[in-house]
Amino acid sequence: MDKLRHHWIVRLTHWINVVALTIMVGSGLRIFNAYPRFARRGETFCCYPWEGHAIPPNLTFGAWLGGARHWHFAMMWVLVVNGLVYVGFVFLHGEWRDLVPRRGFFRDSLEMLKFYLFARRDHPIQGKHNALQRGTYFVLPWVGLLAVLTGIAIWKPVQLAPLTDLFGGYVWARYWHFISMMLLVVLSFVHIFMVFAVDPYSLRSIITGKYNPENSPEERNARPFYHLLPNRFRKSEGDA
């Protein structure tokens, strides 16, 4: 009953992305720690509550500013090429149909939320992904694009001044670079949490590609930490 859920290109780019993004975030935070604030010298910055507070060194990568920069400027190519391969494949191969919001997206998302919050008894009917997943997987590449563009903007604020200007100048571009990184991190952690709390069977599908649809969250009527086991392990409760 196993079905192929993820093409090998999707699986490969997913795991390359895990490594590249982790190193980009870690080295980026080490670079940030060299000047952990956004204000221009002699000015104040409105919109960051932790101006001057360094990120704990254990969360950073690269050991020193120069080392972190070398990692950041090397890994950025891996991240960009990998991202282009993924988006290009998903577009050409048709997978994008499962990864963009459908008509009724907000209503469907609300129904998913209600289900997770026990305000609805049965798992909403879905295809490959539920509405919240579709929204997340659709937004992620755009946030990634924002991270890349703002990154280029603060890498070359003179040579590519029009790009930097588009983001409000160097100080703001650096801020948006930080915010897009934070968004990627938050979405990634929610993603990892949901994998373990709702659909651990999807771990297999992102490694080997195989997935047993009988174990899907929809079939199990699974909320976070509820109905984690396959249906055959459950006493018939009449609620599935």
Next chain:
Amino acid sequence: MTIDRRQFITITGAAISTAILASCDSRGPKGAQKLLKYAERKNEVVERALFRHRAMDFTPAGAKFAGAALPSYFISKTVPVWNNANGPWTLEIGGLVDKPVKLSLQNLMDLPRTHQRVNHYCVEGWTAVEQWTGVRLRDLAKLVGARHEAQYVDFESFDDGYHESWDIDSAMHVQSVVAYGLDGHLLGPAHGAPARFYSPVKLGYKNTKYLTRIMFLPNNTGGYWSDQGYEWYGGV
């Protein structure tokens, strides 16, 4: 020895955590250093290709001058001050040039001057807005008759051997200036007096303060910060 499931989980967990912690805030795997060097060389090719003489730095309309908030930096133990016992300060310009010169501060100030309000881009991530007064290096290059074989320029200082070399294109950018004035005053000892090189087209550390000598050269002579492991090109 047998271990039960609980011990197994504890030991595996401890091993994985140790491995993760050990790899954090490290330089990363040793084998990767060669790849990083390779990436740095390739990035320099990209950065040189991106370079445009017409690309200009401009400062935001509302930005304040950093003034006293501009950090001062030198590698000597104390603020480097030119010792007149060694004779009056001069700026020597030589190497692959037709007419090497030694300019006094007054000679420098008599040359056509430029005022520019530009950003300072520090490798650490901060910027500061300042107004610099000085002579464009491209004008000085004309003055001494720099030759076409000169592909690099090395800026030497009396700050304990600090020097940085530049590619000729970045050095000849119109915003690349030998500066003796900051915010309408003569440069102070904290910021590189009597004269320093200043250009927004490269990171702050590439801009040598306390200038003594500018050499037009056929080859790359490195620099203080690239010797410490930072990128040599450092363009913005």
